[in-house]
Amino acid sequence: MSIGDSEQRLDATAKVTGRSRFTSDLMMPGTRVAKYLRSKIAHGRVTSIDTSEARALAGVDAVFTFADIPKIPFATAGHAYSLDPKTRDVEDRLLLTDYVRYHGDEIAIVVATDQLIAEKALQLIRVSYDEYPPLLNHQQAMDDQAPVLHNKAFNKVGEHEYELGNPSEMLKSADLQLAGSFQTQMVQHCHLENQIAMAYMDDTDHIVIVSSTQIPHICRRIVAQALSWDMSRIRVVKPTVGGGFGNKQDVVLEPMAAFLTLKLGGIPVQIDLDREETMLSTRVRHPISVDIECGVNKDGTLKALSLDVISNTGAYASHGHSIAKSAGAKLPPLYPKASLRYHAMTHYSTLPAAGAMRGYGSPQIVFAVESMVEEAARKIGMDSVEFRLRNAAQKGDMNPLTDKHITSCAVRECLRKGKEHIQWDLKKNEYRRSNESSENRNIRHGLGVACFSYGNGTYPAGVEIAGARMILNQDGRITVQVGATEIGQGSDTAVAQMTAEYLNVPVSSVHVVSSQDTDVSPFDPGSFASRQTYVVSKPVSEAARELRQKILDYAAEMLDCPASGLELNNGRVTGNTGEKTLTLKELALDAYYHKQRGHQLTADVSRKTTSNASSYGCTFAEIEVDIELCQVKVLNILNVHDAGKIINPVLAAGQVHGGIGMGLSGAMSEELMVNPKTGTIYNGNLLDYKIATMPDMPDIGSDFVETNETTNAYGSKSVGEPPLLSVAPAIRNAILDATGVAMNKLPMSPKALFNAFREAQLIQEAN
């Protein structure tokens, strides 16, 4: 009765009125402020550090340097723990370091009564370095002579390859062979709320961490590991979170906050990064370069794709090679009939550490693949949409990587729907004519398209588990606890709708506890991999069914009739014949307050998911290029998704709007720029880092082709990350369509366009 309705977000009023309470709004009296001393160089070793003046400053509680911290290496990546040591994340972090691996690395930390004193103390610390040349890219990092950044033989983090079908043979035997090289840039998540964590010790000598995290339960485990402290004696609380986009899927601040409160007798200590620290010293998106070979037949058959992927994870592994690996797994479900080769390696460098970011490697790979596919279609003279329609997956196809059938897939229907919406054929013809006309050679128009597939969670790479607990309250309303972590994406509202559906009550009768608390929240690794709605549906639906049955059984006791003759409809228990009836409130009051019978009615369910459906979709972009100004104006951009059954159309559309905006910004302007000599970052702030703002946004269109995903209790699939994936290649393909110029490197900024247009002789050297 609720699934498919555009229910208002549960937190809408609080967000709009500014009432939401984020981590910094929960600072307790007496909380100390901790500030990191960060390296101003990108690569080197601290030769001396003098903290005596800082320690002596009034208001400074303590200063800790790399010499004071436990020597327990830990991994920060927010993955569920693996029972297999071989697939665990790379443990390459200490709380502080004397070996500086990037511009912003953490050397020491000051704890003081307020921020001004902490910052003053930082200025009083004297540091000397031995500075080394930076290692910025694959060539520098993997050079035989390159210094090794971590305790390894060389700077490689991981490498893998798969071959599906017979790619080398298919490449050779195809009618035509193409090749291309693609490069993506280093960008940052730029979530509204910076990274922040507070820690203190509670009455039972446990460490309590309040943190803006996507992964409270994982955070608990990693802090335990980093401090060699019992996991049960750590409690992580997640209040309202102002966005994360994957950056808060790393455990960046919490181990240090916990360490500080432990050292300082349990007083609350807060680490609240500023924007500049968040941009440089949390996580960035992996810059990835992809070389592709492609074999295509003239009839439009995509015969083979062979990818060589190099991923630069920066100074620390964080999610490391799993980014490149995960992205590679999204290709076979999209083009299952092509022979595929995917080889990827990830290396360290002295760039800021790259971690999870919306799309988790896929935006980079999709950019390369969908650019290459576009080239293939053009090479054989086939319409871009038509070519994809011929090759993209459909339901029932075998995913050659998993040997499992694709349980739902409407990417072809998405392509058709998008094509119609954007008036593809009409405009293609119109623009071809106008671009070729001599009247206005400076203004060109083009259309582009790109497809993607994406997963629902991490299975089978990672364990997928989720939980839900439901309580029938005295007033007949339902409280729901989930481990699924609301970070702004709207998952609580989806959970409320899922609950309402099975209990047959209005959504307004369902209260979802939004703050996760690892002491009491059902276990769930958290918000990542577009997993929440998919994975939580199992325990939510089962808990709702269990609670429903308990309600009917209790009604049967009250009404002295068999439960089988009762139904739960719109908050009321009714008999088949209609005469026996109870409101949920009447029933609940009896269960709670009858002196002899009854008890609090609850349901508590934890379940693992052992499936992983694929979401699909495509982006259509219609653009105008001003050649002389090197300016691309997006006239229309449209995503059409197959995300299964849509739980909440407005929230799903919201995800699409946000994803397209982020994709557009990343495609056209964002880039963390590096001084090639020193390795320091030029623009680690929101003034110099060019992120799109509202005036940069075109009208954004979103549409859905609903399928019924049978592996999910509500038929739904992921829609959190996918909207971003195919934006950049769609625009790139539209620029190609408009100008004939292939922009194979991101961002497609005016500067890049200028260089490309000049090379293509669309614009001439200035006199």
Place this chain on the structure above:
Amino acid sequence: MSIGDSEQRLDATAKVTGRSRFTSDLMMPGTRVAKYLRSKIAHGRVTSIDTSEARALAGVDAVFTFADIPKIPFATAGHAYSLDPKTRDVEDRLLLTDYVRYHGDEIAIVVATDQLIAEKALQLIRVSYDEYPPLLNHQQAMDDQAPVLHNKAFNKVGEHEYELGNPSEMLKSADLQLAGSFQTQMVQHCHLENQIAMAYMDDTDHIVIVSSTQIPHICRRIVAQALSWDMSRIRVVKPTVGGGFGNKQDVVLEPMAAFLTLKLGGIPVQIDLDREETMLSTRVRHPISVDIECGVNKDGTLKALSLDVISNTGAYASHGHSIAKSAGAKLPPLYPKASLRYHAMTHYSTLPAAGAMRGYGSPQIVFAVESMVEEAARKIGMDSVEFRLRNAAQKGDMNPLTDKHITSCAVRECLRKGKEHIQWDLKKNEYRRSNESSENRNIRHGLGVACFSYGNGTYPAGVEIAGARMILNQDGRITVQVGATEIGQGSDTAVAQMTAEYLNVPVSSVHVVSSQDTDVSPFDPGSFASRQTYVVSKPVSEAARELRQKILDYAAEMLDCPASGLELNNGRVTGNTGEKTLTLKELALDAYYHKQRGHQLTADVSRKTTSNASSYGCTFAEIEVDIELCQVKVLNILNVHDAGKIINPVLAAGQVHGGIGMGLSGAMSEELMVNPKTGTIYNGNLLDYKIATMPDMPDIGSDFVETNETTNAYGSKSVGEPPLLSVAPAIRNAILDATGVAMNKLPMSPKALFNAFREAQLIQEAN
């Protein structure tokens, strides 16, 4: 493996080091301070109030008067809700009032950015009153001409009577008849942490209340009622509480805090009473007067007791007549063979409102009864202990009030044990000689004894429900959530021991979530009626057994063997034959992280208790009286309890020490003193109110006679309130023993002793 061990309190370190975080330690940035404008008169009506200057003061957010509040009367008493409207608490409160009913009544409230501004604003409010004569006692309050304080026909709150056996006949037919009148005073709880509550609105437009309360779930219900707001949309969080003794079993501040945040757009508002406000304007103990008639046979048989009880509940009903009613129900289980008549009425007055306080009316009734019983023993010339041994209950006796057998009772063994400890016979003889000797007529010695019985919860007067949820953590430790509310008494530690017992793990492996949160904590009305350990034992033991079985079942799946062949011993699953073995941590890691099998192992149990055992015990007091100084020195005081099986001897002894201290202070010095003309309170502060401090404390002895209470999963019974009950009469009886003077009114202060000794001509008029 843990029950019966003196485990250290879970919060010991935090309490000793000052790390514990109470409500005021959780104040959030931007929290506003609210201060009440309280009446300076005891009885009257506000004729005009001008808040314009206060409202205009910079930093004042708002001022609300009695004219601004919802006109929804509500009850503040912390009782579980009753399905029967006739047994619900009296709804006689509004948030503010223009009719002043006691000195300190709440007329208006100021909300400001800090306390100083709030207090300054209070001074700017101009109030005029019509002042009326106070109604201080039964005579004044129940006079036909007395103004009626509430919306009732007259000032009576409640009245009831029971007769068991044939009391009038037995009184008449007894060998001897005695009568006596006893009076107890108005005292205050004086818990360390004053009353405090904070409220704000959360992301889902729910009201969150953080409060130092004994009854979070009841608080939620009462706030909902007072504001006509959905119960599910209120969340009450109880952090560490610095004592309550029943005063925080009233919902005093929370409705107002919730009202204020609702009015002010959800900003956090804190009401933090100071000591003077807590003493006058929260709750006090009911002053009670008791007239008793007693029939006794010369052979030592207590034939009959007939009590007429008048209880003064002050300005508002609060727990009202249930105090006198509940206390009356404790008499039959102590002297079940005597015929009993108990008549009680409770009336309003213009004194501060009386509510629940440790013992819940029983200290007053026990003082009267055990003084009367002492008189009876003396009248027939029988030893005081011997007389009680003859008449007190024993296991298997029928409780004539409930018609149920007494399932455990060792009050006679307690008497014998105490008698031996204190060397009763030896000292009786010795003191008789020394008191009679002419050498030092000024210094007298005496021994006194008094018995009591007490309940375990409120059943069948109230519904008894409790819940427990257990989680097996990844490290093999157990997290326990209970609704049972730790307020300093040590219940969390008892719950940890109960859990450890059934799971066969060390207590250090059990973490009890100490903070109750009505959104997620299992339902339990809270901490009162000495119910926690008794009532929570059912769901805790059942949840532990359920979790244990789930662990064994999962181990069976892992080990591929039948669960019936497995055992859980000291944190390890072992096979019968010993070869198959798993630590709980190994098992938990598999359950959480195996990719296909397993889930989070939890158990979630809510249960009602439909029994109510009686605890028993006695106090022995040995005193020295300096007649001329009117000074009583307690040389020895000893409580011996039958509290069933003792869960934690040190914590139980701690309850006894605290109870004796409180009882001693209440017996000897405490009294809220009233100006008989104006009705205002003379000494509503800790300077003028004479509460005992450490130097006033004698050596305190405690001992136990353990029984096995079959209605409880661990054999245990209540020990929270009982230690207080028989302290005053034991001392009173010892003074009688030493001096022949019967102190029938509390407190037995030097001034009272002076008057009594002078009347008895032990001291002469000064020249």
